[in-house]
Amino acid sequence: MGWEQRGTKGYYYRSVRHGSHVTRTYIASGTFGMLAAELDAEKRAEREAKAETWRQARADMEALDAQITDWWDNSSILVNAWLLAHGYYRHDRGPWRKRAVPPRHTAAHHQGEQGQ
């Protein structure tokens, strides 16, 4: 969008994108051209404000999601560690299963109980 100066007179053009190519359309010159340019500037500012609001909202949402993801990852580590230590296992990301033979520390614990 912009003014094109030819001689002493200015001509206002509006550029519009159609897919991959841009076409320039003549709008007006003189006072009408200035009016159209002002309206276009207002619309552009409005679009930019909307885009900035969205960028900010998106950044906020992403920051919150990052916090939730962090918490989720850490709690998953704790869950996996607990299950693994208590005789559970997963084969190839499948469901959790219980070992037929208990882990060594559990077996030793049971042996100690039997010995007493």
Place this chain on the structure above:
Amino acid sequence: MLSPQDIRQLITKANKGNEQALDTLCATVEDTAPLWKQFNMPTQALESLLKAFFGPDALLTHEAQRRQCAALRRELEGPAPTPIERLLVSRIVLCWLHLYCVEAIYGHGIEQGLSITQHDFHQRRLSQAQSRYLAAIRTLSQVRRLQAPAVQVNIAREQVNVAAIAPAQPQKG
């Protein structure tokens, strides 16, 4: 105190047959209290979620949501939850609230009008929140099923194996 990365490495090693790693892991998870403080921070995450979604000044709404989360937690935990069940339930509750917030934000956005890029962003966010919520429920369900004692009932020559979901209750009468 081990960091999450350290524990992650121990899990990987233990899964590859390293018995020393398994021993260290067992010793670490035995003392759950400090670990929970370090890893399990649903309260912090919950407060961040409430402030971000309802605004920092909506104190009454925050309290209502906290109570709703506590009620859901009590309902899911049951009368005598094990430590792992408490952790898994706290994951479900937080994921439920997160999913609720994500859905509400997306719904509000649809009313206002969204671009294709914005729809895509919200859809991906929603999918992630849903898959986390379902994964949390699935893990609790698996753990409850595995914790339940397998009850074997012998009726004459026929044997019936029953995996009880809840601990066996004494029968009346």
